[in-house]
Amino acid sequence: MPELPEVETTCRGISPHILEQTIVKVIIRAPKLRWPIPKKISKLLPGKQPISIERRAKYILLHFDIGTLIIHLGMSGRLQTLFTHTAPGKHDHVDIVFANGCCLRYTDPRRFGCMLWTEEPALEHDLLRKLGPEPFSKEFSAKYLFEIGCKRKVPIKNFIMDSKVVVGVGNIYASEALFAAKINPVTPTNEVTKDQFTILIKHIKAILRKSIKQGGTTLKDFLDNSGKPGYFSQQLQVYGRDGEPCNICGTAIESVTLGQRNTFFCPSCQPQ
DNA sequence: ACTTCGACCTGTTGGC
Protein backbone atom coordinates (compact mmCIF):
# COMPACT_ATOMS: atom_id res chain seq x y z
CA MET A 1 0.00 0.00 0.00
CA PRO A 2 1.98 2.91 1.16
CA GLU A 3 4.67 4.68 -0.70
CA LEU A 4 5.89 8.07 0.41
CA PRO A 5 2.84 10.04 -0.79
CA GLU A 6 0.51 7.67 1.05
CA VAL A 7 2.55 8.04 4.23
CA GLU A 8 2.61 11.82 3.87
CA THR A 9 -1.14 11.83 3.25
CA THR A 10 -1.59 9.78 6.40
CA CYS A 11 0.57 12.11 8.50
CA ARG A 12 -1.32 15.17 7.35
CA GLY A 13 -4.64 13.46 7.89
CA ILE A 14 -4.10 12.26 11.44
CA SER A 15 -2.15 15.26 12.70
CA PRO A 16 -5.02 17.70 13.43
CA HIS A 17 -6.88 15.06 15.43
CA ILE A 18 -4.14 13.86 17.69
CA LEU A 19 -1.56 16.63 18.16
CA GLU A 20 -1.58 18.05 21.68
CA GLN A 21 -4.35 15.63 22.60
CA THR A 22 -4.00 13.55 25.73
CA ILE A 23 -3.80 9.80 25.38
CA VAL A 24 -6.20 7.87 27.57
CA LYS A 25 -5.41 4.30 26.63
CA VAL A 26 -3.23 2.20 24.36
CA ILE A 27 -4.57 -1.20 23.35
CA ILE A 28 -2.16 -3.62 21.73
CA ARG A 29 -3.71 -6.70 20.17
CA ALA A 30 -1.15 -7.98 17.67
CA PRO A 31 1.34 -10.52 18.96
CA LYS A 32 3.89 -9.00 16.69
CA LEU A 33 4.37 -7.00 13.56
CA ARG A 34 7.71 -7.05 11.80
CA TRP A 35 9.14 -6.69 15.27
CA PRO A 36 7.22 -6.98 18.52
CA ILE A 37 5.44 -3.84 19.64
CA PRO A 38 7.02 -2.84 22.95
CA LYS A 39 4.43 -3.54 25.63
CA LYS A 40 5.69 -0.70 27.75
CA ILE A 41 4.09 1.92 25.52
CA SER A 42 0.70 1.06 27.01
CA LYS A 43 2.14 2.09 30.39
CA LEU A 44 4.19 5.06 29.17
CA LEU A 45 1.78 6.86 26.86
CA PRO A 46 -1.45 7.36 28.80
CA GLY A 47 -1.50 10.91 30.13
CA LYS A 48 0.95 12.06 27.45
CA GLN A 49 0.37 14.12 24.33
CA PRO A 50 2.03 13.86 20.90
CA ILE A 51 3.76 17.21 20.53
CA SER A 52 4.70 16.87 16.88
CA ILE A 53 4.47 14.51 13.97
CA GLU A 54 7.19 14.02 11.42
CA ARG A 55 7.72 11.86 8.37
CA ARG A 56 11.19 10.52 7.61
CA ALA A 57 11.30 8.25 4.56
CA LYS A 58 8.19 6.09 5.02
CA TYR A 59 8.40 6.21 8.78
CA ILE A 60 5.89 8.22 10.78
CA LEU A 61 7.41 9.71 13.92
CA LEU A 62 5.09 10.68 16.74
CA HIS A 63 7.12 12.78 19.14
CA PHE A 64 6.39 12.95 22.86
CA ASP A 65 8.37 14.75 25.52
CA ILE A 66 9.51 11.35 26.80
CA GLY A 67 10.37 9.70 23.47
CA THR A 68 9.16 8.90 19.98
CA LEU A 69 6.76 6.35 18.56
CA ILE A 70 8.16 5.10 15.25
CA ILE A 71 5.50 3.73 12.92
CA HIS A 72 5.92 2.06 9.53
CA LEU A 73 2.97 0.92 7.45
CA GLY A 74 4.87 -1.82 5.61
CA MET A 75 3.07 -3.13 2.57
CA SER A 76 -0.50 -3.15 3.79
CA GLY A 77 -0.64 -0.89 6.83
CA ARG A 78 -3.05 1.90 7.53
CA LEU A 79 -3.75 4.45 10.26
CA GLN A 80 -7.33 5.56 10.76
CA THR A 81 -8.87 8.17 12.99
CA LEU A 82 -12.17 6.93 14.40
CA PHE A 83 -14.62 9.14 16.21
CA THR A 84 -17.25 6.57 17.03
CA HIS A 85 -16.42 3.24 18.54
CA THR A 86 -16.14 0.42 16.04
CA ALA A 87 -15.41 -3.15 17.05
CA PRO A 88 -11.84 -4.01 16.07
CA GLY A 89 -11.42 -6.28 13.06
CA LYS A 90 -8.99 -9.14 12.66
CA HIS A 91 -6.10 -6.93 11.59
CA ASP A 92 -6.69 -3.93 13.81
CA HIS A 93 -3.56 -4.39 15.87
CA VAL A 94 -3.33 -1.21 17.93
CA ASP A 95 -5.76 1.43 19.19
CA ILE A 96 -4.52 4.66 20.72
CA VAL A 97 -7.45 6.35 22.39
CA PHE A 98 -7.41 10.09 23.07
CA ALA A 99 -9.31 12.19 25.57
CA ASN A 100 -10.98 14.12 22.74
CA GLY A 101 -12.73 10.94 21.66
CA CYS A 102 -10.46 10.17 18.74
CA CYS A 103 -9.13 6.65 18.33
CA LEU A 104 -6.00 6.22 16.24
CA ARG A 105 -6.24 2.69 14.88
CA TYR A 106 -3.36 0.81 13.30
CA THR A 107 -4.39 -1.87 10.83
CA ASP A 108 -2.01 -4.12 8.92
CA PRO A 109 -3.12 -7.46 7.43
CA ARG A 110 0.33 -8.57 6.29
CA ARG A 111 2.10 -7.32 9.40
CA PHE A 112 5.14 -6.10 7.50
CA GLY A 113 4.85 -2.79 9.28
CA CYS A 114 6.16 -1.90 12.70
CA MET A 115 5.51 0.21 15.76
CA LEU A 116 8.57 0.90 17.88
CA TRP A 117 9.50 3.14 20.75
CA THR A 118 12.70 5.06 21.28
CA GLU A 119 13.85 7.45 23.93
CA GLU A 120 16.89 8.49 21.93
CA PRO A 121 16.62 11.11 19.16
CA ALA A 122 14.51 9.20 16.66
CA LEU A 123 16.62 10.07 13.64
CA GLU A 124 19.54 8.26 15.27
CA HIS A 125 17.56 5.06 15.62
CA ASP A 126 19.19 2.12 13.80
CA LEU A 127 16.39 2.01 11.24
CA LEU A 128 16.67 5.69 10.37
CA ARG A 129 20.32 6.53 10.83
CA LYS A 130 21.70 5.26 7.55
CA LEU A 131 18.87 6.36 5.29
CA GLY A 132 19.63 8.49 2.25
CA PRO A 133 18.31 12.01 1.69
CA GLU A 134 14.66 12.92 1.39
CA PRO A 135 13.56 13.26 -2.23
CA PHE A 136 12.41 16.86 -1.70
CA SER A 137 15.65 17.93 -0.06
CA LYS A 138 18.28 20.08 -1.70
CA GLU A 139 20.79 17.35 -1.02
CA PHE A 140 19.00 15.10 -3.50
CA SER A 141 20.62 16.62 -6.57
CA ALA A 142 21.89 15.41 -9.93
CA LYS A 143 25.45 15.94 -8.73
CA TYR A 144 24.85 13.74 -5.68
CA LEU A 145 23.19 10.97 -7.71
CA PHE A 146 25.83 11.05 -10.40
CA GLU A 147 28.68 10.87 -7.92
CA ILE A 148 27.41 7.75 -6.20
CA GLY A 149 25.75 6.32 -9.29
CA CYS A 150 28.86 6.23 -11.44
CA LYS A 151 30.23 3.41 -9.25
CA ARG A 152 27.10 1.31 -9.38
CA LYS A 153 26.12 -1.25 -11.96
CA VAL A 154 22.65 -2.16 -10.75
CA PRO A 155 19.74 -1.27 -13.00
CA ILE A 156 18.77 2.36 -12.52
CA LYS A 157 15.37 1.33 -11.19
CA ASN A 158 16.92 -0.66 -8.34
CA PHE A 159 19.25 2.25 -7.67
CA ILE A 160 16.52 4.83 -7.16
CA MET A 161 14.60 2.38 -4.98
CA ASP A 162 17.61 1.89 -2.70
CA SER A 163 16.83 3.70 0.54
CA LYS A 164 20.51 4.41 1.13
CA VAL A 165 20.50 6.40 -2.11
CA VAL A 166 17.22 8.26 -1.68
CA VAL A 167 14.22 7.41 0.46
CA GLY A 168 10.60 7.19 -0.48
CA VAL A 169 10.76 6.01 -4.08
CA GLY A 170 8.77 2.79 -4.11
CA ASN A 171 7.84 0.37 -6.81
CA ILE A 172 5.05 2.37 -8.41
CA TYR A 173 6.77 5.73 -8.54
CA ALA A 174 10.10 4.26 -9.66
CA SER A 175 8.48 2.99 -12.87
CA GLU A 176 6.53 6.21 -13.31
CA ALA A 177 9.52 8.50 -12.82
CA LEU A 178 11.68 6.52 -15.24
CA PHE A 179 8.94 6.65 -17.84
CA ALA A 180 8.61 10.41 -17.43
CA ALA A 181 12.39 10.75 -17.75
CA LYS A 182 12.47 8.42 -20.77
CA ILE A 183 15.08 6.18 -19.20
CA ASN A 184 14.88 2.42 -19.59
CA PRO A 185 14.62 0.83 -16.14
CA VAL A 186 17.27 -1.84 -16.80
CA THR A 187 19.97 0.71 -17.78
CA PRO A 188 23.05 0.12 -15.62
CA THR A 189 23.30 3.09 -13.28
CA ASN A 190 26.85 3.91 -14.33
CA GLU A 191 25.61 4.41 -17.89
CA VAL A 192 23.11 7.07 -16.93
CA THR A 193 24.41 10.52 -17.88
CA LYS A 194 24.42 13.54 -15.64
CA ASP A 195 21.83 15.19 -17.88
CA GLN A 196 19.60 12.18 -17.52
CA PHE A 197 19.97 12.31 -13.75
CA THR A 198 18.95 15.96 -13.83
CA ILE A 199 15.79 15.07 -15.71
CA LEU A 200 15.11 12.02 -13.57
CA ILE A 201 15.38 13.96 -10.32
CA LYS A 202 13.03 16.59 -11.61
CA HIS A 203 10.44 13.94 -12.39
CA ILE A 204 10.85 12.03 -9.13
CA LYS A 205 10.16 15.22 -7.19
CA ALA A 206 7.30 16.25 -9.46
CA ILE A 207 5.56 12.87 -9.42
CA LEU A 208 5.80 12.48 -5.66
CA ARG A 209 4.50 16.03 -5.15
CA LYS A 210 1.65 15.51 -7.56
CA SER A 211 0.68 12.25 -5.92
CA ILE A 212 0.67 13.84 -2.47
CA LYS A 213 -1.69 16.49 -3.85
CA GLN A 214 -4.04 13.77 -5.01
CA GLY A 215 -3.95 11.95 -1.71
CA GLY A 216 -1.67 9.13 -2.81
CA THR A 217 -2.25 6.19 -5.10
CA THR A 218 -4.99 3.69 -4.44
CA LEU A 219 -4.34 0.50 -6.36
CA LYS A 220 -6.46 -1.87 -4.41
CA ASP A 221 -6.99 -0.79 -0.92
CA PHE A 222 -5.14 2.32 0.14
CA LEU A 223 -7.41 4.53 2.20
CA ASP A 224 -6.35 7.57 4.14
CA ASN A 225 -7.10 8.13 7.80
CA SER A 226 -10.69 9.12 7.07
CA GLY A 227 -11.37 6.27 4.66
CA LYS A 228 -10.86 8.17 1.41
CA PRO A 229 -8.96 6.53 -1.45
CA GLY A 230 -6.11 8.30 -3.25
CA TYR A 231 -6.69 9.48 -6.79
CA PHE A 232 -3.23 9.35 -8.29
CA SER A 233 -3.85 5.87 -9.73
CA GLN A 234 -5.86 7.51 -12.47
CA GLN A 235 -2.68 9.21 -13.64
CA LEU A 236 -0.38 6.23 -13.74
CA GLN A 237 1.27 6.07 -17.15
CA VAL A 238 2.91 2.65 -17.02
CA TYR A 239 2.45 0.94 -13.65
CA GLY A 240 0.12 -2.01 -13.98
CA ARG A 241 -0.54 -1.24 -17.67
CA ASP A 242 1.26 -4.24 -19.14
CA GLY A 243 0.04 -4.76 -22.72
CA GLU A 244 -1.92 -1.52 -22.84
CA PRO A 245 -0.94 1.26 -25.26
CA CYS A 246 1.52 3.91 -24.14
CA ASN A 247 -0.27 7.23 -23.65
CA ILE A 248 2.49 9.00 -25.58
CA CYS A 249 3.20 6.76 -28.56
CA GLY A 250 0.70 3.91 -28.50
CA THR A 251 3.30 1.15 -28.19
CA ALA A 252 2.30 -1.67 -25.86
CA ILE A 253 3.66 -1.23 -22.34
CA GLU A 254 5.97 -4.06 -21.31
CA SER A 255 6.95 -5.47 -17.96
CA VAL A 256 10.15 -6.97 -16.62
CA THR A 257 11.17 -8.25 -13.22
CA LEU A 258 13.92 -6.27 -11.51
CA GLY A 259 15.03 -6.94 -7.97
CA GLN A 260 12.08 -9.34 -7.62
CA ARG A 261 9.69 -6.51 -8.35
CA ASN A 262 7.46 -6.00 -11.32
CA THR A 263 8.62 -3.10 -13.47
CA PHE A 264 6.73 -1.38 -16.28
CA PHE A 265 8.04 0.65 -19.19
CA CYS A 266 7.38 1.70 -22.76
CA PRO A 267 9.97 0.05 -25.03
CA SER A 268 9.64 2.86 -27.52
CA CYS A 269 9.72 5.93 -25.23
CA GLN A 270 12.37 4.33 -23.02
CA PRO A 271 14.74 2.61 -25.47
CA GLN A 272 17.73 0.74 -24.18
C1' DA B 1 31.66 -2.23 -0.78
C1' DC B 2 28.26 -3.93 -3.92
C1' DT B 3 24.61 -7.25 -5.18
C1' DT B 4 21.35 -10.90 -4.77
C1' DC B 5 18.07 -13.34 -2.43
C1' DG B 6 15.25 -15.30 1.24
C1' DA B 7 12.32 -13.99 4.81
C1' DC B 8 8.52 -11.90 7.17
C1' DC B 9 2.65 -12.33 6.62
C1' DT B 10 -2.30 -12.51 4.78
C1' DG B 11 -5.58 -11.67 1.17
C1' DT B 12 -6.84 -11.63 -3.62
C1' DT B 13 -6.73 -13.15 -8.24
C1' DG B 14 -6.47 -16.07 -12.13
C1' DG B 15 -5.69 -20.50 -14.27
C1' DC B 16 -6.91 -25.23 -14.51
Added chain:
DNA sequence: TGCCAACAGGTCGAAG
Protein backbone atom coordinates in the same frame (compact mmCIF):
# COMPACT_ATOMS: atom_id res chain seq x y z
C1' DT C 1 -17.33 -24.37 -7.67
C1' DG C 2 -12.87 -25.47 -5.76
C1' DC C 3 -8.02 -25.75 -5.24
C1' DC C 4 -3.50 -23.92 -5.65
C1' DA C 5 0.08 -21.14 -7.23
C1' DA C 6 1.46 -16.60 -8.04
C1' DC C 7 1.47 -12.11 -6.71
C1' DA C 8 0.82 -7.63 -3.95
C1' DG C 9 2.39 -0.83 -2.53
C1' DG C 10 8.44 -2.66 1.85
C1' DT C 11 12.85 -3.50 3.52
C1' DC C 12 15.94 -6.03 6.60
C1' DG C 13 19.81 -8.89 7.02
C1' DA C 14 22.51 -12.98 5.58
C1' DA C 15 25.33 -14.73 2.17
C1' DG C 16 27.91 -14.49 -2.07
